[in-house]
Amino acid sequence: MYTLTEENYLKAIYKLSVQTGNVSTNQIAASLATKASSVTDMLRKLADKLLINYTRYQGVSLTQTGEKVAVNIIRRHRLWEYFLVEKLNFKWDEVHDMAEEMEHISSTELIDRLDEFMGFPARDPHGDPIPDCNGNFKINDLKPISAIPVHSGGVISGVRDHSSAFLQYLEKQELTIGKKITVKEIISYDNTVVLQMDNKNLHISRDVANNLLIAL
Amino acid sequence: MYTLTEENYLKAIYKLSVQTGNVSTNQIAASLATKASSVTDMLRKLADKLLINYTRYQGVSLTQTGEKVAVNIIRRHRLWEYFLVEKLNFKWDEVHDMAEEMEHISSTELIDRLDEFMGFPARDPHGDPIPDCNGNFKINDLKPISAIPVHSGGVISGVRDHSSAFLQYLEKQELTIGKKITVKEIISYDNTVVLQMDNKNLHISRDVANNLLIAL
DNA sequence: TAAGTTTTTTAGACTTGTCTAAAAATACAA
DNA sequence: TTGTATTTTTAGACAAGTCTAAAAAACTTA
Numbered sequence A, B: 001m002y003t004l005t006e007e008n009y010l011k012a013i014y015k016l017s018v019q020t021g022n023v024s025t026n027q028i029a030a031s032l033a034t035k036a037s038s039v040t041d042m043l044r045k046l047a048d049k050l051l052i053n054y055t056r057y058q059g060v061s062l063t064q065t066g067e068k069v070a071v072n073i074i075r076r077h078r079l080w081e082y083f084l085v086e087k088l089n090f091k092w093d094e095v096h097d098m099a100e101e102m103e104h105i106s107s108t109e110l111i112d113r114l115d116e117f118m119g120f121p122a123r124d125p126h127g128d129p130i131p132d133c134n135g136n137f138k139i140n141d142l143k144p145i146s147a148i149p150v151h152s153g154g155v156i157s158g159v160r161d162h163s164s165a166f167l168q169y170l171e172k173q174e175l176t177i178g179k180k181i182t183v184k185e186i187i188s189y190d191n192t193v194v195l196q197m198d199n200k201n202l203h204i205s206r207d208v209a210n211n212l213l214i215a216l
Numbered sequence C: 001t002a003a004g005t006t007t008t009t010t011a012g013a014c015t016t017g018t019c020t021a022a023a024a025a026t027a028c029a030a
Numbered sequence D: 001t002t003g004t005a006t007t008t009t010t011a012g013a014c015a016a017g018t019c020t021a022a023a024a025a026a027c028t029t030a
Helices: A004-020 A025-032 A036-048 A064-086 A096-102 A108-117 A164-173 A206-211 B004-020 B025-032 B036-048 B064-086 B096-102 B108-117 B164-173 B206-211
Strands: A052-054 A060-062 A153-159 A180-187 A192-197 A200-204 A212-215 B052-054 B060-062 B153-159 B180-187 B192-197 B200-204 B212-215
Touching: A004 A025, A004 A036, A004 A060, A004 A064, A025 A036, A036 A052, A036 A060, A060 A064, A064 A096, A064 A108, A153 A164, A164 A206, A192 A206, A206 A212, B004 B025, B004 B036, B004 B060, B004 B064, B025 B036, B036 B052, B036 B060, B060 B064, B064 B096, B064 B108, B153 B164, B164 B206, B192 B206, B206 B212
Parallel strands: none
Antiparallel strands: A052 A060, A153 A180, A153 A212, A180 A192, A192 A200, B052 B060, B153 B180, B153 B212, B180 B192, B192 B200
């Protein structure tokens, strides 16, 4: 249906446009580790195929078709991640690159049966919601710890940074999905956040607090 | 490691050389539905990478490295086919094209864990043996029904033709893997084979008898 | 608003894998 | 063994996707 490269562009554009609305050539180039000139070439092709709205120098957005394709890639990626962790016992910091390959397996029937096989999971191992077979899924229902007031708390439910460095750090601190935490204090000097978890206190940096998401 | 195209060439060469020893350019072209000139180009590349032994006009064979890569692709293909049938409930005539994509997922760790997850199956849904993680597997331990004497029999254990037309025909006749059959008679006029199965008689053509494999 | 900076696009070239058409090598047959 | 047919290779071209270098457009800021 679509080439591997086209799929990767659509996914990148989707992810960037969730954060920032219209997406620039340079943003796409950075996110795909390629050059702006290569991006321009590809944008023309995607526009020809009616997958993006593009006018020179204006940045791009996805068309309805383009968004459908992108969400479908994300569905496939997250279902495979879930499979790798829940069925094959990989750790949450090991699965990204494998899922990056597997998300391009094209059969819809396959992915729908995989979904069923695993009991229609709502979230992948990093807490990201998995779109259903119609492409519906909730977005943005989690908040970074840095955004909630002192003395409130919730359940760790996701991460914003998916790097294995970050995930391994969390693992070590036992700051894993499902844990209950409360914000005890924010140290004004450097914005260190003091958490209470399992009746112990834990200091995390502003950066970590920004990238760790909770459900209230 | 290797491109998708390289992997497909190695697999094709492997399958052809199991049947016929040294493999010709035209055979490869036919099996990959491409042109002889394209094959020649690719053969030079594969030879440069020491994956095949190749001298102009002489046909090719795989090097040890090339064979290792090919067997590994076959391992991946057959494990994914097993997964699709046993875990996702696909039928044996539906899985080939999906596995054709999935066999190119590169992680060895992934495939070894998949193997373990499924309990180290010995054969795929078509009865083909699955190489273990060292590339070892039995070959040629099954015989076509057309090759055994009248009044002998065995258990249906594999197929030579993997086309969905053939597999669907077998399904309809209930000539599926595990069934016990005995050859009652071979009608000399057209070599029709009369089988006994489940206390009933069943007529199959010479062609079918050639493509249906049994363990004695 | 004019000058300088940054972003984006264009132009031209390279790689991989493919093709067609033609040439070279090999195989076959009388 | 000589001529014909077949197989294989070469030559040159094309599409997809990438790159560098240079030009064009858009911002920024004084």
